[in-house]
Amino acid sequence: MIKPSWFSETMGSFCLILAQPPIWRGRLAADYWQQLGQRIRQQGGRLLGIWGEHQDTAGANIHAFFLTESGYLWCTLPLPANLREFPSLSSVFPTACRQERAIRDLLGLEPLGNPDMRPWLRHAAWPANIHPLAMSDIPEDILSCAGEIDYSYRAPAGQDLHEIPVGPVHAGTIEPGHFRFTCLGEQIVQLEERLGYCHKGIERLFVGQPPDAALRLAGRVSGDSSVAYAWSYAMAVESVAEIELSQRALALRGLCLERERLANHLGDLGALGNDAGLAFALTQLLAIKEELLRENAEIFGHRYLMDVVQLGGVAVDLDGRALQHIEQSSKAWRRRLETLDLLLQEHAGLRDRLVATGPITAERAAYWGMAGLSGRASGQAWDLRTHFAPPPYDRYPMEISLARRGDVAARWAVRFAEVFRCLRWQENVVANLPGGSPRVALKAFPKDGEGLGICEGWRGEVFVALRLEDGHIARCHPHDPSWSLWPVLEEAVCQDIVADFPLINKSFNLSYSGQDL
Secondary structure, three states, X not given: OOOOOOOOOOOEEEEEEEOOOOEEEEEEOHHHHHHHHHHHHHOOOEEXXXXXXXXXXXOEEEEEEEEEOOEEEEEEEEEOOOOOEEEOOOOOOOOHHHHHHHXXXXXXXXXXXXXXXXXXXXXXXXXXXXXXXXXXXXXXXXXXXOOOOOOOOXXXXXXXXXXXXXXOOOOOOOOOOEXXXXXXXXXXXXXXXXXXXXXXXXXXXXXXXXXXXOHHHHOOOOHHHHHHHHHHHHHHHHHHHOOOOOHHHHHHHHHHHHHHHHHHHHHHHHHHHHHOOOHHHHXXXXXXXXXXXXXXXXXXXXXXXXXXXXXXXXXXXXXXXXXXXXXXXXXXXXXXXXXXXXHHHOOHHHHHHHOOOOOOOHHHHHHHOOOHHHHHOOOOOOOXXXXXXXXXXXXXXXXXXXXXXXXXXXXXXXXXXXXXXXXXXXXXXXXXXXXXXXXXXXXXXXXXXXXXXXXXXXXXXXXXXXXXXXOEEEEEEEEXXXXXXXXXXXXXXXXXXXXXXXXXXXXXXXXXXXXXX
C-alpha cells in the first residue's frame, strides 16, 4: 500500500495495522508531535480524539487519532517516567482543549500550551493530587477528602450584560450539564458549558476485564449509541485476535446500526418540531419511532439493540419471516414519512423557527473539524459509511446527505434525508442478505496486542482504542463525537435569543454520558 502524504520517516516509526479501513499506527518524539498535527491540519485532516495512558514505572503515553483523506493515523507520544508534560495540540485543533484537560484530571499530565487549565472532569469528586487512571489502587476514603473547586467562568466585559445559569439539574429526563449564558437583553452574547457530571469511571472499569466480558460495558457507554460502541469495541478486539467476520454478520451489524440511527433521528425530529411549537410533528414521529423500537424488541430482543453485537458477529439471526416483516414495515414507514415531510416543509411557522437559527458556516465547521450529522449540515462531506466504505457498506453503498446552510433547518433536512436513505438501505439489505453464519467461532485471544475499531454512529465517528496485556484489558478508551461538537454549540447559539437555545441544542443533541466517561 502507498504510504500517505503525512508519513515521514524522520518523525518516527509507522506501520499499517488494519487495511480495511486503512489504519496506520505510529510512534514519534515530542519534537514532532505538534508538527505532525500541523501537517495533517494543512492537508484537511481532522483530530478525532486524544487520550492518555499510564505505563506504571515506564512512564505514560499520549495517544491521538486522526482522520485524513488517505486513512486514519493512531499516533502515540511516549513520555518517560520523569516527564509529566506534553505539548498541547489545542493551537492546531481547538477541540483538543477539553480532551487535554480531561487527561490532566485523570492522569496528572500537563498539556503545555493549552490556554485553559481549569479542571474538566474532576469537579469536587476527588482531590487534586488524585489521578484515577494513574493509580493502581484508589484510596477508599477518597470522597471524604475531596473538596470544592474554585471554578471561574469566563466573564466578557461590557455594560448591561447579565448572566443566566441553567443546570446542571434540568427539568424532565435529561442528563446533567451546566450552561451559563451571558446575555444582552434576550440576545446570547456568550455561552459556556461545564460538563463532567456524568463521569462514572468507565475507562477505569474496563481495566482488568477479559475482552469478552467488557463488551457489555462498551455497549452501555452512551445508551443511545449502544450498537456503535459495541461494534467499535468488537472491531478492536477482533483486529487483535485476527478474526474475520462473515458477510452475513457484517450485514446484520450494519442493519442494527442503521436502525439505531433511525430511532434517534425520528426522536430528534419530533423533539425539534415540539420545541418549535408544533406538537403534531412530535406525536407523528414518535409514533413511528415507538413502532420501530417495538419491532427491535420483537426481532432482536431489545428495544435499543443492546447486546446484539457479539464478538465474532451478532447474537441474533433473521429468518425469512423476520426479513419480510422488516421490509414491509420499512416501506410503510417510508410512505408515511414522505407525506409528513411534504406537510412539514410547507408549514410556515416551523420554517420561521428553524431557518437562520443557530448557524455554523462551512468555513467555521472546517475550523472546528466538524463531522457527523451536524458537520454534513454545514457542508462537511465526512461520512465513514461512504468515505472508505467499510463492510458492509462496500456491498450495500450508502449515499451521503449534505446541506450547506448549517442552521437548525439544515440539520433538520439532513436528518430527514438520512431517515429515507436508512430505510431504503435497510430494504436493500433484507432483500439481499448474504448466506453464512451470523457468528464465527472465536479463537483463543492473544495475551498482548493493540486494536482499534471505528464506525459512523448517528452523531458521527465513534471509536474504541484497546490494549491487551496478559489476556486482560490494560487500557480501553471509548470516544464519542460529542467531544468535538460541544464547543461548536457554544458558538452556534451566539447572536440568537435565549428562547431559541432549546431548539439549537436539540438540533445537535449531543451526549453528556459519552464524553464524560
